[in-house]
Amino acid sequence: MEKKFQAIYxxxxxxxxxxxxxxGQLLPSENELTERFTTSRETVRKALQLLSQNGYIQKLQGKGSVVLEQDKLPLPVSGLTSFKELSRSMSQKVETIVTSLSCKNAHGLIQQVLQCEEGTPVWELHRLRKLDNEAVIYDKDFLLNELAPGLTEEIAGDSIYDYLEKELGLSISYAKKEVVVEEAQAEDKAIMDLGSYQQLVVVRSAVYLEDTTLFQYTESKHRPDKFRFVDFARRTK
Amino acid sequence: MEKKFQAIYxxxxxxxxxxxxxxGQLLPSENELTERFTTSRETVRKALQLLSQNGYIQKLQGKGSVVLEQDKLPLPVSGLTSFKELSRSMSQKVETIVTSLSCKNAHGLIQQVLQCEEGTPVWELHRLRKLDNEAVIYDKDFLLNELAPGLTEEIAGDSIYDYLEKELGLSISYAKKEVVVEEAQAEDKAIMDLGSYQQLVVVRSAVYLEDTTLFQYTESKHRPDKFRFVDFARRTK
DNA sequence: TAGCATAACTTGTATATACAAGTTATGCAA
DNA sequence: TTGCATAACTTGTATATACAAGTTATGCTA
Incomplete structure (x- = not known):
């Protein structure tokens, strides 16, 4: 049975x-929700806390919980809209090409980024992402073989995460990310459709499981005009 | 009196x-913390929830709360370290120059991004950030005059947020951000030390108060080699 | 009518209790 | 000694209660 507060959320x-x-509208009050779901107020509050954390609502003491507008960053100042088109185009043609998938023994850099023992078998996965037939994103993944021994090109072409969670029962818990801009390497220029772009947005991320084991390290390179990162953040200090 | 769970956090x-x-170490158990702070377990759990949310700890059912390493993204793959130098250099020379501060009546774009009435008085603030004597960040801020009527160049050169929170008692609650890369405009090239860089990382953000009023809209342009964004994110789906 | 105290809401904090679920150490039994 | 059930921990979920604090509507009073 799913947890109650999760179900309400x-x-x-x-x-x-x-x-x-x-x-702009108000949610039903906590007491009303408590009745509707025949539960306790604390349980309702846990659900509302999640909604607040994820940018769905804002709680106002004495008033209630107002629903926030989704994403809706006010218009960009310049007339530029390329990135908006991109975000809209998430439904457009997206193609993933696995350019290489191999299992190596960790050494040097790979061992360092995955923080594992020398010689540990790890998957090295390279994927090229095409948006509207242009190769604009190039991903390199390193993941512990031990945790996903049955990885194949087919799975890699789909969502790795679905495979992990639904097939293997692993659950991703948190991630650390870094976004920087770097010069395109010779390899990037060869494999991506970069045109005259000389620089790439590089997103490096470390993905951790619930037990804090570092499971995956990814380096994702984006052609600048096709990159957009959107964030909602609450303040805790 | 400060709230108890906040104090514990x-x-x-x-x-x-x-x-x-x-x-890597474990925090004292919830029961121990409950005793130490002479409070209830639920209160301790609220504090731990905050720690977890902010990447300080990971909770493990049955075991306890392990302390996570701070930031520590595994080493970058390439030998590039310029951005690391930047993050380290937060203590190096940082200089803020207010290049313009004026109060205008909102119209067109400004009115649109601040989502206010036509003609509402708004501050327009331009600031140039120099790191080690290089002008590498250029900020344009728009904020409602009504909420910060006493804004001056001195305050703007400091932290606006401190002024807002400590002087005016306003509290920032949440923000929406967008990160993209765009061509440098003529103005950017004139005012920033761009060298041969033709593109800039643009961070647009909308800052909201607790009552959900949009208070500030900022466009922050960064020279690519001096930009770095680090993120910790938990998974809620 | 206008103004104002107040009642009736709302969410925020703090506490107590019970049991479920996962992990680790204990200690008995073979 | 080894293996295994179990006890004694840990965190997770759900419930109930009390009062504080902020907002809004009510309705009385001048």
Whole structure:
């Protein structure tokens, strides 16, 4: 049985996403929700806490919980809209090409980034992402073989995470990311459709499981005009 | 009086930051903490929830709360270290120059991004950030005059947020951000030390107060080699 | 009518209790 | 000694209660 507060969160999140409850409106009060779901107020509050954390609502003491507008960053100052087109185009043609998948024994850099023993078998996976037939994203993944022994090109072409979570029962817990801009290497220029772009946005991320083991290290290179990162952040200090 | 769970959070966060409790170690159990702070377990759990959210600890059912390493993204793959130098250099010479501060009546784009009435008085603030005597960051801020009527160049040269929170009692609650790469404009080239860089990392952010009013809109342009964005994210789906 | 105290809401904090679920150490039994 | 059930921990979920603090509507009073 799914946890109660999670179920309430899922339900309310869906109602907000589908605009059954629209931005600017108030959610039912905590007491009303408590009755509706025949639960306790604390449980409702846990669900609301999640909604707040993920940018769905803002809680106002004495008033209630207002639904926030989704994403909606006010218009960009310049007339540039290329990145908006990109975000809209998530539904457009996206193609993933596995350019290499091999299992190596960790050494030097790989061993360092995965923080594992020398010689530990690790997958090295290279994927090229094409948006509208242009190769604009190039991903290099390193992951512990031990945790995903049955990795194949087919799986790699899909979502690795689905495979991990649904097939292997592993659960990703948290990640650390870094975004920088670097010169395109010869390899990048050879394999990507870079045109005259000389620099790439590089996203390096370390992905951890629930037990804090570092599971995956990824370096994702993006052609600058096709890169967009959106973030919602609350303040805790 | 400060809230209890907040106080516990602050104390534990400090202990982790100063490495009184080191990465890899376990925090005292919830029951022990409950005793130490003469409080209830739920209150301790609220504090731990905050620590978890902010990447200080990972909770393991049945075991305890392990302290995570701070930031520590495994080594970058390439030999490039310029951005690391930058992050280290936060203590190096940083200089802020207010290049313009004026109060205008909102119209067109400004009115649009601040989502206010036509004609509402708004501050327009331009600041140039110099790192080691190089002008590498250029910020344009728009903020509602109504909420910060006493803004001056001196304050703007400092931290605006300190002024807002400590002087005006306003509290920033959340922000939406977008990171993209765009061509440097003529103005950017004129005012920044760009060298041969033709593109800039642009961070656009909308800052909201607790009552969900959009208070500030910022466009921050960074010379690519001096830009670095680090993120810790937990998974909620 | 206008103003104002107050009642009736809302969310925020703090506490107590019970049991479920996962991990580790204990100690008995073969 | 080894193996295994179990006890004694740990965190996770759910519930109930009390009062504080902020907002809004009510309705009385001048």
């Amino acid at each position: 899922d339900l309310l999140a869906k109602e907000i996403q589908t605009e059954k409850i629209k931005a | 602050d104390l534990l966060a400090k202990e982790i930051q100063t490495e009184k409790i080191k990465a």
